[in-house]
Amino acid sequence: MTTPPTPGDISAVGLEGWFPLDLTRTPEQVHAAILAEYPAGDEVTAATAEGLVGMVRSLQAQTGEGEATGIVNLAAWVLLDDPATLSPVAVATLRGLVEESGDPMQVVAGMTAGAELYDEPPLVALGTASGPATLTRIRTVEVVRGGREVHEQSLVLWPRPQHGYVVTLSAYVQDLVLSDRVGAAMRQLATGITGL
Amino acid sequence: MILDRAARAHQSEDAGPASTYAAAVERSPVLLPATGAGLSIARGRSTSLSVEDAAVVLRQDGREQVLARPGAVTRVAHDAPDRPGLDPDRSSRLLLRSGDRAVAVVHLDHFTAPAVLLSGDRSLQRSVSGADALAAALDLAVEQADRTDREVLGQAGREVQVRGRLRRTGSRWSYAVLLLGAVLTFLTLPLLGEGPVLGVLAAATGLAVTAWPALAWWRRRRRFLELDEEGPDTDEGGPGATLLSPAPPYDDLFPHTRLLVGPRAVVLHHRGRQTRLAGADLGGVDRLVHDGSSATFLDARRRALLAIDPAFWCPDPTRPERLADACRRAGIGVGRDPVVSSGLVAEPTADPGVIDDDPRFLMPPGERGNGTAVLSTLVAFVVALSVVVGLVGVLGTLPPVTGEPLAVVALVGSGLVLVAALVLLSLVLGVRRRTNRWARPVTAPPTPSRRSS
Numbered sequence: 001m002t003t004p005p006t007p008g009d010i011s012a013v014g015l016e017g018w019f020p021l022d023l024t025r026t027p028e029q030v031h032a033a034i035l036a037e038y039p040a041g042d043e044v045t046a047a048t049a050e051g052l053v054g055m056v057r058s059l060q061a062q063t064g065e066g067e068a069t070g071i072v073n074l075a076a077w078v079l080l081d082d083p084a085t086l087s088p089v090a091v092a093t094l095r096g097l098v099e100e101s102g103d104p105m106q107v108v109a110g111m112t113a114g115a116e117l118y119d120e121p122p123l124v125a126l127g128t129a130s131g132p133a134t135l136t137r138i139r140t141v142e143v144v145r146g147g148r149e150v151h152e153q154s155l156v157l158w159p160r161p162q163h164g165y166v167v168t169l170s171a172y173v174q175d176l177v178l179s180d181r182v183g184a185a186m187r188q189l190a191t192g193i194t195g196l
Numbered sequence: 197m198i199l200d201r202a203a204r205a206h207q208s209e210d211a212g213p214a215s216t217y218a219a220a221v222e223r224s225p226v227l228l229p230a231t232g233a234g235l236s237i238a239r240g241r242s243t244s245l246s247v248e249d250a251a252v253v254l255r256q257d258g259r260e261q262v263l264a265r266p267g268a269v270t271r272v273a274h275d276a277p278d279r280p281g282l283d284p285d286r287s288s289r290l291l292l293r294s295g296d297r298a299v300a301v302v303h304l305d306h307f308t309a310p311a312v313l314l315s316g317d318r319s320l321q322r323s324v325s326g327a328d329a330l331a332a333a334l335d336l337a338v339e340q341a342d343r344t345d346r347e348v349l350g351q352a353g354r355e356v357q358v359r360g361r362l363r364r365t366g367s368r369w370s371y372a373v374l375l376l377g378a379v380l381t382f383l384t385l386p387l388l389g390e391g392p393v394l395g396v397l398a399a400a401t402g403l404a405v406t407a408w409p410a411l412a413w414w415r416r417r418r419r420f421l422e423l424d425e426e427g428p429d430t431d432e433g434g435p436g437a438t439l440l441s442p443a444p445p446y447d448d449l450f451p452h453t454r455l456l457v458g459p460r461a462v463v464l465h466h467r468g469r470q471t472r473l474a475g476a477d478l479g480g481v482d483r484l485v486h487d488g489s490s491a492t493f494l495d496a497r498r499r500a501l502l503a504i505d506p507a508f509w510c511p512d513p514t515r516p517e518r519l520a521d522a523c524r525r526a527g528i529g530v531g532r533d534p535v536v537s538s539g540l541v542a543e544p545t546a547d548p549g550v551i552d553d554d555p556r557f558l559m560p561p562g563e564r565g566n567g568t569a570v571l572s573t574l575v576a577f578v579v580a581l582s583v584v585v586g587l588v589g590v591l592g593t594l595p596p597v598t599g600e601p602l603a604v605v606a607l608v609g610s611g612l613v614l615v616a617a618l619v620l621l622s623l624v625l626g627v628r629r630r631t632n633r634w635a636r637p638v639t640a641p642p643t644p645s646r647r648s649s
Contacts, residue, residue, distance in 0.1 A: 118337065139337075147222060147329075150337035175319045177274050180340035 005096060005167065007074045009195035013129065018077040018092070018189055027057045038086040045086050052078060055091060070098035079171070079185050090182045092154075092171040092189055102161030104134040107168075111155075116141040118150045126156065126187065130167075130196035133158045137183060139176070152179040156190040167196050222496045223479040225333035227307040227326045228461060229360025233469040235416065236361040237423045240470055241432050241463075243360055245302060247333035252292060252300060254358055263356070264292060264299040272331040274304070275341035275349055276318050288318070290327050290338070291345050291352075298352035302327070306360030309473055309501050311540050324499060326474065370409035371574075377406030378578045384585045393602055396609035399585040403613055403620075406578045410620055413575050417627040421634060424452050424468045433458020434477060438522035443511045446546065449638050453544060455509060457522040462493060464502065466544050468634070473501050476527035483529040488514040492540060493528075503540035513546075576628060579621045586614030 007024050019037065021030055031053045040046035059073040066072045075094040081087035099107060108121050118139035126135040138153045151174045158167040169190050173179045225247035232240030243256045250266035269292050276288030287305035291298060305313055308325045322328045322338055331338045341349070381402035387394050430439050437458025441447050456463040459477040463470055473493060474480025482496040486506055493502045507513035520530040589610030 145222065148332045148335075149328075150332075175322075176337045177322065177340045178319060 005074060005196050010075050010094065011194055012075075012077065012189060013192040013194065014188070015077070015192065016188060017080055017083055017185055019080055019083075019086075021052060021056050021076040021078060021091075023056060023059060023063070023073055023075055027053050027060070030056045034086065048086050048088060052086075052088070052091075059093065072096040074167070077189060079182060089178065090154075090171040090173050090185075092169055092186060094167065094169050094193070096165050096167055098164065099159075099166040100161060100164055102159040102166075104136070104157045104159060107157055107159070107166055108136060108138065108155070111153075112138055112140065121155075126190060128156075128158075128191050129194045130158060133190060135187060135190065137179065149174060150176055152176060152182075154179065154183045154186045156186060158196050160196075169193070223323070223326045223329035223474070224477075225326060225330040226474065226478050227302065227330060227360075228472055228474050228478075229306055230309045230313075230325070230473070231306070231469070231471050232361050234420045234423065237465075237468075237470050239362050240360055240472060241429050245300070245307075245330070245358055247330055250334065252330075252334070254300070256358075263358075264294060268294045269299060269334045269336065270294055271345075272327075272334065272336050272338050273341040273345040274318070274322060274327070274338050275345060276304075276321075288321075289341075289349060290322075290330075291341060291349055292334075293345070293348055296344070296348060298348050298356050300358050301349060301352045301356050302358040303360065310471065311500055311502060320499065324480075324495065324501065326478075326480075329479070370412060373405060374409045374574055374578055377402055377409070378574075378581065380405055381578060381581045381585055385588070393606050393609075396589050396606050396613065399582065399589055399613045400609065402585070403582040403617055406582060407616075407620060410575045410579055410624060414623050414627050417631055420468065421627070421630055424634065427452055427454040428456040428463040428465045428470065430456065430458075432456065432461050432463065433526070434460030434475065436525045436527075437461075438525055440509055440518060440522055442508055442544070443518075446508055446544070450544065455504070455522075457519075457526045457528065459526045462502070462526070462528075464504070471502060481528050483531055484519065484523045485531050485533045486516055486519075487532065490542060491516065491519065500540055503542040505542040505545040507546035508542075508544050575624050576621070579617060579624055582617035583614065583621055586610055586617050589613060 012018070012020065019034075022033065025033070031049060034049045034052060038045055038049070040049055056076070059076060062069065062071055063073045073093060073095050077092045079089045079092065081089050099110075101107065104123055108123070112121070115138075118141050121136045121138045124135045126133045134157045136155050136157070138155060140151055140153075142149050142151050151172065154171045154173070156169040160166060169186065171182050171186055173182050227245040229236075229240035229243050239257065242258060243254075245252070245254050245263075247253070251262050252264040252269060254261045254263050271291075271293040273291045273293070274288065275291060287303035290300075290302040290304045292300040292302070304321065304325055304327060307327075308321045312321055312324045327338055380398065384398040384402050387398045428439065430437055433439075433456045437456055437460075440455040440457065442450055442453050446453070450466065452465070453467065454463075454465045456465070458475055460475045461478075462473040462475055462481050464472075476482060480495060481493045481501060483494045483498075485492055485494060488506070491504050491506045492500050493504070494500055504519075505513075506516040506519060510516040510518050523530045589606065
């Protein structure tokens with residue numbers, strides 16, 4: 001019996017540079033929350049807010065199909081280039097995935113199956129407010145419009161084999177220079193997440 | 197399999213806002229200097245850094261050098277301050293490492309279009325400049341410079357520095373030597389009273405010391421003006437390149453301004469400065485979009501690279517056929533798409549009344565050939581002083597011409613000093629006058645070709 005954590009129990013403390021996207025609210029409420037913090041005074045801010053709300057809608061739809069996909073999206077945060085403006089750099093999503101194994105290596109192997117790896121994902125133990133976790137990054141070679149790009153998924157894993165799932169916090173970037181910064185921010189975010 | 201799907205879900209959704217940072221893949225692994233002014237024009241058009249058959253090749257000033265053989269580069273890192281600046285001597289650097297050794301330190305701001313540099317987006321800079329493509333051609337990706345990279349950068353020698361512009365021109369010694377010449381020439385004046393030969397010797401020494409920096413300065417100024425008159429090198433644009441002159445009356449106002457539209461490069465040359473974009477063959481410029489009043493070169497991802505004013509280049513800016521034809525020949529698409537405001541300012545512009553101010557202020561001192569007002573005034577002053585000394589020497593030795601050998605030597609010597617100083621002065625003042633004429637402010641007049649809006 002898989003019993004992922006309840007989104008309402010999850011919170012993040014000590015956020016620096018992250019803006020929360022509350023997946024327990026309706027997209028309209030999330031939109032209002034974004035605009036309350038970042039009034040859409042210009043086209044870019046308005047369009048960015050719309051884009052983030054679209055992402056919330058899509059994450060919620062994916063959760064709705066959870067039984068078929070084995071994925072439950074629990075929470076999301078957006079990393080801002082400048083906390084004073086709505087300037088997204090990356091979005092971190094907290095998910096519950098059906099997974100019997102408690103071995104992080106096996107989880108990572110499952111996620112990278114069939115992908116061309118740029119280098120071996122390093123596994124680093126990380127102490128968090130929700131207990132021990134594993135921090136890693138997966139760099140894959142992607143062929144985009146005929147060209148070769150290296151993308152990176154920054155990933156934190158909380159295995160919960162006794163409940164039949166693993167919780168992941170992941171953010172995806174398409175630029176390795178940016179990934180350095182996102183990786184550091186992910187570590188800080190993961191450390192403060194409670195309720196898993 | 198569920199996890200595999202999850203990973204894909206992560207990719208497609210998490211990539212949302214970050215997708216603006218997408219790395220370019222269409223770009224060829226060729227970096228071309230994006231801007232160059234004055235003496236750097238020659239450096240800019242002769243320079244390219246590319247990956248060819250997995251080797252890193254630098255072409256510069258007529259020389260070709262393999263910086264790294266295939267497989268030698270193990271890491272590519274970008275060391276950049278958060279916000280780009282405009283000081284060319286403080287460029288962000290792209291480090292190509294082979295183990296713990298730097299094989300190339302590329303001053304990446306020199307290879308980045310000003311519009312992209314001003315956007316402050318370093319990721320965009322790597323993509324548009326070709327840095328990402330360069331790394332990809334080496335089977336690598338650009339990473340953030342870490343502590344080891346910075347140590348390697350700190351130890352990197354002059355021979356691995358790849359610049360698209362001259363660092364500085366002329367020697368800092370020229371100021372010191374010029375001042376020394378001035379002091380020596382001043383000392384000559386009292387010595388003239390001590391005896392004709394001593395005075396002439398001192399005057400000749402002062403002039404000789406002054407002549408070196410003065411001639412070097414004159415040569416640099418002359419080269420600077422020549423480079424502006426030459427304009428872009430058509431060969432640089434590749435086969436099918438078109439060299440456009442401004443439309444009347446701007447062709448008279450700016451006789452050396454040109455726009456080279458070629459498949460390999462697009463080069464805007466205006467008042468001693470050049471802006472260079474990689475052409476369609478290199479995956480750079482892809483389209484020119486215009487709306488009758490403005491035109492912007494975009495890349496394949498519709499990123500604005502350079503704005504131009506169609507009214508400056510075409511008699512009827514609402515039908516920019518000259519521009520369109522040149523673009524089509526260069527493999528650049530032309531569209532009357534509604535131009536999304538790129539925020540870029542076109543220069544040169546046909547706006548009536550806009551004063552194109554002294555262009556020297558837009559160039560670093562090195563690029564304008566040390567053409568600072570202080571130096572040119574100092575050169576003219578010191579050389580003029582030599583003229584005075586030569587004149588005093590001649591006049592001072594004339595009255596008692598008695599046929600004494602020493603007096604004759606003094607007279608001839610003074611005469612030679614005078615002639616040499618006059619020649620030098622005419623060279624210096626001549627090039628100074630040409631420079632001032634070149635740098636004159638220009639006011640564009642209202643013309644019928646100008647759009648009614």
